[in-house]
Amino acid sequence: MxxxxxxxxxxxxxxxxxxxxxxxxxxxxxxxxxxxxxxxxxxxxxxxxxxxxxxxxxxxxxxxxxxxxxxxxxxxxxxxxxxxxxxxxxxxxxxxxxxxxxxxxxxxxxxxxxxxxxxxxxxxxxxxxxxxxxxxxxxxxxxxxxxFYGGTDETDPTTYVDPSTGESNIIGAVVCFTPDALVRTPDGMRPIGGLRRGDQVMTRDNGYQEIRWLHRRRLTQADLRANPHLAPIVIERGAMGPDTPFCRTRVSPQHRILVASPMNEMLFGTEVTLAPAKGLIDGKRIWQDHRCRSVEYVHLLFDSHEILEADGLQSESFHPGDWTMGHLPEEALRELFEIFPSLARRHESYGPAAYPALSVREARLLVA
Structure with missing residues (x-):
């Protein structure tokens, strides 16, 4: 059970x-x-x-x-x-x-x-x-x-509180992979944690694309105790279909997964959507790991919003916008603006999401 x-x-x-x-x-x-x-x-x-x-x-x-x-x-x-x-x-x-x-x-x-x-x-x-x-x-x-503790888009905590100071350091529910997830590169399957800026990764729609920006953040056990909403979402092998993913994988709560389902067409008028992982929790095959002692989250950014296959599960790359940019540390923003200067003036200049995106509340309808 x-x-x-x-x-x-x-x-x-x-x-x-x-x-x-x-x-x-x-x-x-x-x-x-x-x-x-x-x-x-x-x-x-x-x-x-x-x-x-x-x-x-x-x-x-x-x-x-x-x-x-x-x-x-x-x-x-x-x-x-x-x-x-x-x-x-x-x-x-x-x-x-x-x-x-x-x-x-x-x-x-x-x-x-x-x-x-x-x-x-x-x-x-x-x-x-x-x-x-x-x-x-x-x-x-x-x-x-x-x-429980899931909240909704409007009520779920989106700031990271430093347990040593009690201050809110912006990190929140930014879209992230975990470093042990495997993605396809020209050199074969490699863990995301070993990738660097300039490496190429296979995407769903545009073949191999170069990583333009990469950011890592580790949350300790103390961090996760003070911020339980940031604990990773565990997706068990086969939770999204046969061998999808092909092994247990973990992502951040707001990381959006590509979902192709007849329910999408009926509910949202489109066959494929991007659904936040926390909205897909079913308590059995997809669940939040509140016993996790630490986790490292990794953001990957390309020239446009891409869908990657990590551990056999199709999910999104980082997509800059007012919400996601507002949850990055200042040092990460400075580095990002050096690579994409237009983002400093207008966050939406990066371009649209690759597929229609659902809210957490909407995603829950897919598993109801």
């Missing part, structure tokens, strides 16, 4: 008072969260409506860790290690900033094991809330494992 990991807030994370909830002013991401690893056979969050304090789904089990991902947490009733877990109730939050978040109060055998949110709470925002029981059929209708 598939296993997924989620950050949950513990009792020290939230202030609950007078019908409102907020992050504690002294919230510490390392100390005030746990990692709840859930194994389930149906990709659906179940409650305990018809089996009080035991949980309806006997196959929905969990392991509760400290944020190091290895030490078992003790929520008060003893460690949770392969025990049945369930949603006791749900809190419907409306933030003072207009955001909407649902929190599921997770329990195991009547013991609280964490607040599981559909998106991280924002510091300084006060949330009014109402509480309801998990609905009568014991399933939270329409809420699947892949939704």
């Amino acid at each position: 598939p296993t997924n990991s989620f950050y949950v807030y513990n009792t020290g994370a939230l202030n609950v008072s007078g019908g409102t909830i907020s992050l504690d002013p002294n919230f510490n991401a390392a100390d005030d969260r746990w990692i709840l690893e859930i194994t389930d056979d149906d990709n659906q969050l179940d409650g305990d409506f018809s089996n009080n304090e035991q949980g309806y789904d006997a196959n929905q089990t969990g392991v509760l860790y400290e944020t190091d991902g290895t030490t078992l947490a003790n929520p008060g009733g003893g460690p949770v290690n392969g025990d049945r877990v369930y949603a006791e109730n749900q809190l419907l939050l409306t933030g003072s900033d207009g955001s909407l978040i649902t929190i599921y109060v997770m329990e195991s055998g009547g013991t609280f094991v964490g607040y599981l949110p559909t998106a991280p709470l924002t510091p300084g925002v006060t949330y009014a809330y109402t509480s309801t029981n998990v609905i009568g059929n014991d399933e939270v209708a329409g809420t699947f494992w892949n939704f």
